[in-house]
Amino acid sequence: MPSKKALVRRPGPRLAEGLVTHREREKVDAELAAEQWEAYVAALHGHGWETFEVEPADDCPDSVFVEDTVVMYRNVALITRPGAESRREETAGVEEAVAALGCSVNWIWEPGTLDGGDVLKVGDTIYVGRGGRTNAAGVQQLRAVLEPLGARVVAVPVSRVLHLKSAVTALPDGTVIGHIPHVDRPALFPRFLAVPEEPGAHVVLLGGSTLLMSASAPKTAELLTDLGFEVVPVDISEFEKLEGCVTCLSVRLRGLYA
Numbered sequence: 001m002p003s004k005k006a007l008v009r010r011p012g013p014r015l016a017e018g019l020v021t022h023r024e025r026e027k028v029d030a031e032l033a034a035e036q037w038e039a040y041v042a043a044l045h046g047h048g049w050e051t052f053e054v055e056p057a058d059d060c061p062d063s064v065f066v067e068d069t070v071v072m073y074r075n076v077a078l079i080t081r082p083g084a085e086s087r088r089e090e091t092a093g094v095e096e097a098v099a100a101l102g103c104s105v106n107w108i109w110e111p112g113t114l115d116g117g118d119v120l121k122v123g124d125t126i127y128v129g130r131g132g133r134t135n136a137a138g139v140q141q142l143r144a145v146l147e148p149l150g151a152r153v154v155a156v157p158v159s160r161v162l163h164l165k166s167a168v169t170a171l172p173d174g175t176v177i178g179h180i181p182h183v184d185r186p187a188l189f190p191r192f193l194a195v196p197e198e199p200g201a202h203v204v205l206l207g208g209s210t211l212l213m214s215a216s217a218p219k220t221a222e223l224l225t226d227l228g229f230e231v232v233p234v235d236i237s238e239f240e241k242l243e244g245c246v247t248c249l250s251v252r253l254r255g256l257y258a
Protein backbone atom coordinates (compact mmCIF):
# COMPACT_ATOMS: atom_id res chain seq x y z
CA MET A 1 0.00 0.00 0.00
CA PRO A 2 1.37 3.46 -0.88
CA SER A 3 2.68 5.29 2.16
CA LYS A 4 1.30 8.64 3.28
CA LYS A 5 4.41 10.55 4.26
CA ALA A 6 4.82 14.30 4.13
CA LEU A 7 7.67 16.72 4.71
CA VAL A 8 7.04 19.85 6.75
CA ARG A 9 9.33 22.53 8.17
CA ARG A 10 8.31 24.59 11.17
CA PRO A 11 8.30 28.38 10.81
CA GLY A 12 11.61 30.01 11.70
CA PRO A 13 12.29 33.12 13.79
CA ARG A 14 12.53 35.39 10.73
CA LEU A 15 9.19 34.37 9.20
CA ALA A 16 7.81 37.93 9.27
CA GLU A 17 10.61 39.00 6.90
CA GLY A 18 9.43 36.56 4.22
CA LEU A 19 9.18 37.78 0.63
CA VAL A 20 6.06 39.49 -0.70
CA THR A 21 5.79 40.14 -4.43
CA HIS A 22 2.17 40.46 -5.52
CA ARG A 23 0.57 41.89 -2.39
CA GLU A 24 1.09 44.63 0.18
CA ARG A 25 3.20 43.68 3.20
CA GLU A 26 1.08 43.05 6.31
CA LYS A 27 2.34 42.46 9.82
CA VAL A 28 2.72 38.74 10.56
CA ASP A 29 1.85 37.49 14.06
CA ALA A 30 4.60 34.93 14.70
CA GLU A 31 2.84 33.31 17.64
CA LEU A 32 -0.37 32.86 15.67
CA ALA A 33 1.64 31.53 12.71
CA ALA A 34 3.20 28.89 14.98
CA GLU A 35 -0.26 27.84 16.21
CA GLN A 36 -1.63 27.71 12.67
CA TRP A 37 1.30 25.60 11.55
CA GLU A 38 0.70 23.11 14.41
CA ALA A 39 -2.98 22.90 13.43
CA TYR A 40 -2.05 22.33 9.77
CA VAL A 41 0.27 19.47 10.75
CA ALA A 42 -2.43 18.06 13.07
CA ALA A 43 -4.87 18.06 10.13
CA LEU A 44 -2.39 15.97 8.11
CA HIS A 45 -1.99 13.55 11.03
CA GLY A 46 -5.76 13.40 11.47
CA HIS A 47 -6.06 12.08 7.92
CA GLY A 48 -3.43 9.39 8.14
CA TRP A 49 -0.31 11.29 7.11
CA GLU A 50 2.98 10.72 8.87
CA THR A 51 5.02 13.92 8.86
CA PHE A 52 8.78 14.33 8.77
CA GLU A 53 10.22 17.61 9.96
CA VAL A 54 13.01 18.97 7.83
CA GLU A 55 15.88 20.51 9.86
CA PRO A 56 15.22 24.20 10.46
CA ALA A 57 16.83 26.77 8.16
CA ASP A 58 16.42 29.64 10.56
CA ASP A 59 18.38 32.18 8.51
CA CYS A 60 15.86 31.79 5.69
CA PRO A 61 12.60 33.66 6.43
CA ASP A 62 10.57 31.64 3.88
CA SER A 63 11.79 28.18 4.90
CA VAL A 64 8.36 27.10 6.20
CA PHE A 65 7.20 27.04 2.53
CA VAL A 66 8.90 23.70 2.06
CA GLU A 67 7.00 22.85 -1.13
CA ASP A 68 9.21 25.18 -3.13
CA THR A 69 12.41 23.27 -2.43
CA VAL A 70 11.66 19.86 -3.92
CA VAL A 71 9.48 18.24 -6.59
CA MET A 72 8.51 14.64 -5.97
CA TYR A 73 7.66 12.28 -8.81
CA ARG A 74 7.35 8.61 -7.89
CA ASN A 75 10.46 7.94 -5.76
CA VAL A 76 12.48 10.72 -7.38
CA ALA A 77 13.10 13.92 -5.44
CA LEU A 78 14.14 16.77 -7.68
CA ILE A 79 15.84 19.36 -5.48
CA THR A 80 15.00 22.78 -6.85
CA ARG A 81 17.05 25.91 -7.31
CA PRO A 82 14.61 28.55 -5.99
CA GLY A 83 14.12 31.63 -8.13
CA ALA A 84 14.61 33.93 -5.14
CA GLU A 85 18.22 34.03 -4.04
CA SER A 86 17.25 34.43 -0.37
CA ARG A 87 15.68 30.96 -0.57
CA ARG A 88 18.57 28.98 -2.05
CA GLU A 89 19.97 27.80 1.29
CA GLU A 90 16.67 26.15 2.14
CA THR A 91 17.38 23.17 -0.08
CA ALA A 92 20.28 21.56 1.83
CA GLY A 93 18.14 20.30 4.73
CA VAL A 94 15.45 19.08 2.35
CA GLU A 95 17.99 17.11 0.36
CA GLU A 96 19.09 15.36 3.55
CA ALA A 97 15.50 14.61 4.51
CA VAL A 98 14.51 13.03 1.19
CA ALA A 99 17.74 11.05 0.98
CA ALA A 100 17.08 9.70 4.48
CA LEU A 101 13.62 8.60 3.31
CA GLY A 102 15.19 6.59 0.48
CA CYS A 103 14.35 8.84 -2.46
CA SER A 104 16.48 8.97 -5.56
CA VAL A 105 17.81 12.54 -5.56
CA ASN A 106 18.26 14.82 -8.56
CA TRP A 107 18.91 18.57 -8.88
CA ILE A 108 18.07 21.68 -10.83
CA TRP A 109 21.38 23.32 -11.77
CA GLU A 110 22.43 26.88 -12.55
CA PRO A 111 21.31 28.68 -14.73
CA GLY A 112 18.02 26.91 -14.12
CA THR A 113 15.64 28.18 -11.48
CA LEU A 114 12.49 26.38 -10.43
CA ASP A 115 10.18 26.62 -7.41
CA GLY A 116 8.11 23.61 -6.38
CA GLY A 117 5.09 25.93 -6.18
CA ASP A 118 5.25 26.13 -9.97
CA VAL A 119 4.78 22.40 -10.43
CA LEU A 120 1.30 20.86 -10.49
CA LYS A 121 0.98 17.11 -10.97
CA VAL A 122 -2.23 15.70 -12.39
CA GLY A 123 -1.60 11.99 -12.79
CA ASP A 124 1.39 11.72 -15.09
CA THR A 125 0.86 15.18 -16.54
CA ILE A 126 3.10 17.73 -14.91
CA TYR A 127 2.18 21.37 -15.46
CA VAL A 128 5.05 23.74 -14.84
CA GLY A 129 4.55 27.46 -14.53
CA ARG A 130 7.06 29.67 -16.35
CA GLY A 131 6.85 32.84 -14.29
CA GLY A 132 8.68 35.02 -11.85
CA ARG A 133 10.48 32.17 -10.08
CA THR A 134 10.87 29.42 -12.69
CA ASN A 135 12.87 30.12 -15.86
CA ALA A 136 13.12 28.36 -19.22
CA ALA A 137 16.27 26.45 -18.19
CA GLY A 138 14.44 25.21 -15.09
CA VAL A 139 11.55 23.98 -17.24
CA GLN A 140 13.99 22.21 -19.60
CA GLN A 141 15.76 20.50 -16.71
CA LEU A 142 12.45 19.40 -15.20
CA ARG A 143 11.55 17.83 -18.54
CA ALA A 144 14.93 16.14 -18.83
CA VAL A 145 14.56 14.52 -15.39
CA LEU A 146 10.89 13.57 -15.39
CA GLU A 147 9.96 12.72 -18.98
CA PRO A 148 12.17 9.61 -19.12
CA LEU A 149 10.23 8.42 -16.05
CA GLY A 150 6.96 8.58 -17.96
CA ALA A 151 5.74 12.08 -17.14
CA ARG A 152 4.43 14.53 -19.72
CA VAL A 153 5.62 18.03 -18.86
CA VAL A 154 3.36 20.88 -20.00
CA ALA A 155 4.73 24.42 -19.58
CA VAL A 156 2.22 27.18 -18.91
CA PRO A 157 2.74 30.94 -18.55
CA VAL A 158 2.27 32.48 -15.09
CA SER A 159 2.21 36.27 -14.86
CA ARG A 160 -0.53 37.25 -12.44
CA VAL A 161 0.51 35.47 -9.25
CA LEU A 162 3.65 34.17 -7.55
CA HIS A 163 3.49 30.53 -8.61
CA LEU A 164 1.41 28.29 -10.86
CA LYS A 165 -0.13 26.72 -7.75
CA SER A 166 -1.06 30.18 -6.44
CA ALA A 167 -3.39 30.20 -9.46
CA VAL A 168 -4.51 26.59 -9.91
CA THR A 169 -4.46 23.18 -8.24
CA ALA A 170 -6.32 19.96 -9.07
CA LEU A 171 -9.14 17.95 -7.54
CA PRO A 172 -8.72 14.18 -7.02
CA ASP A 173 -10.53 13.54 -10.33
CA GLY A 174 -7.99 15.68 -12.19
CA THR A 175 -10.21 18.73 -12.69
CA VAL A 176 -8.05 21.83 -12.44
CA ILE A 177 -9.54 24.57 -10.27
CA GLY A 178 -8.65 28.24 -10.28
CA HIS A 179 -9.87 31.76 -9.63
CA ILE A 180 -10.20 33.16 -13.14
CA PRO A 181 -8.65 36.62 -12.57
CA HIS A 182 -5.41 34.90 -11.56
CA VAL A 183 -5.16 32.27 -14.28
CA ASP A 184 -3.28 33.29 -17.43
CA ARG A 185 -4.73 30.62 -19.77
CA PRO A 186 -7.54 28.47 -18.30
CA ALA A 187 -8.02 26.89 -21.75
CA LEU A 188 -4.69 25.08 -21.40
CA PHE A 189 -6.28 22.70 -18.89
CA PRO A 190 -8.52 19.99 -20.38
CA ARG A 191 -11.06 20.17 -17.50
CA PHE A 192 -11.24 23.48 -15.64
CA LEU A 193 -13.59 24.62 -12.88
CA ALA A 194 -13.65 28.27 -11.84
CA VAL A 195 -13.90 28.89 -8.10
CA PRO A 196 -15.27 32.07 -6.53
CA GLU A 197 -12.34 32.99 -4.26
CA GLU A 198 -8.59 33.35 -4.70
CA PRO A 199 -7.65 31.08 -1.72
CA GLY A 200 -10.26 28.60 -2.97
CA ALA A 201 -7.92 27.72 -5.83
CA HIS A 202 -5.64 25.79 -3.47
CA VAL A 203 -6.38 22.25 -2.33
CA VAL A 204 -4.16 19.60 -0.77
CA LEU A 205 -5.43 16.10 -1.53
CA LEU A 206 -5.56 14.18 1.74
CA GLY A 207 -6.76 10.92 0.19
CA GLY A 208 -10.04 9.73 -1.30
CA SER A 209 -12.33 12.71 -1.76
CA THR A 210 -10.93 14.71 1.18
CA LEU A 211 -9.44 18.14 0.53
CA LEU A 212 -7.46 20.39 2.86
CA MET A 213 -8.32 24.03 2.12
CA SER A 214 -7.85 27.49 3.54
CA ALA A 215 -10.59 28.60 5.90
CA SER A 216 -10.61 31.90 4.00
CA ALA A 217 -12.50 30.40 1.05
CA PRO A 218 -15.94 29.48 2.48
CA LYS A 219 -17.85 29.87 -0.79
CA THR A 220 -15.46 27.54 -2.58
CA ALA A 221 -15.70 25.08 0.31
CA GLU A 222 -19.46 25.11 -0.16
CA LEU A 223 -19.13 24.57 -3.91
CA LEU A 224 -16.75 21.64 -3.47
CA THR A 225 -18.81 20.09 -0.66
CA ASP A 226 -21.81 20.27 -2.97
CA LEU A 227 -19.78 18.35 -5.57
CA GLY A 228 -19.28 15.51 -3.08
CA PHE A 229 -15.89 16.38 -1.60
CA GLU A 230 -15.10 16.45 2.11
CA VAL A 231 -13.46 19.76 2.93
CA VAL A 232 -11.06 20.13 5.87
CA PRO A 233 -10.57 23.87 6.52
CA VAL A 234 -7.42 25.24 8.15
CA ASP A 235 -6.74 28.85 9.09
CA ILE A 236 -3.42 29.90 7.53
CA SER A 237 -3.95 33.68 7.56
CA GLU A 238 -0.39 34.46 8.69
CA PHE A 239 1.12 32.45 5.82
CA GLU A 240 -1.32 33.97 3.32
CA LYS A 241 0.08 37.40 4.25
CA LEU A 242 3.38 36.11 2.81
CA GLU A 243 1.76 34.72 -0.35
CA GLY A 244 1.74 31.19 0.99
CA CYS A 245 -1.15 28.81 0.60
CA VAL A 246 -2.12 25.36 1.90
CA THR A 247 -0.04 23.49 -0.67
CA CYS A 248 3.23 25.22 0.15
CA LEU A 249 3.43 24.10 3.79
CA SER A 250 4.07 20.42 2.99
CA VAL A 251 5.41 18.03 0.39
CA ARG A 252 3.57 14.76 0.08
CA LEU A 253 5.65 11.72 -0.84
CA ARG A 254 3.18 9.46 -2.52
CA GLY A 255 5.51 7.38 -4.66
CA LEU A 256 7.29 5.75 -1.74
CA TYR A 257 6.31 2.33 -0.50
CA ALA A 258 6.88 1.48 3.12
Ligand SMILES: NC(=O)NCCC[C@H](N)C(=O)O
Nearest residue numbers: 018019065117242243244248
Ligand atom coordinates in the same frame (compact mmCIF):
# COMPACT_ATOMS: atom_id res chain seq x y z
N1 LIG B 1 4.52 27.34 -3.04
C1 LIG B 1 4.16 28.46 -2.48
O1 LIG B 1 3.02 28.89 -2.59
N2 LIG B 1 5.08 29.15 -1.82
C2 LIG B 1 4.85 30.38 -1.18
C3 LIG B 1 6.12 31.11 -1.00
C4 LIG B 1 5.94 32.43 -0.33
C5 LIG B 1 7.23 33.16 -0.05
N3 LIG B 1 6.96 34.34 0.70
C6 LIG B 1 7.97 33.52 -1.32
O2 LIG B 1 7.72 34.60 -1.86
O3 LIG B 1 8.79 32.74 -1.78
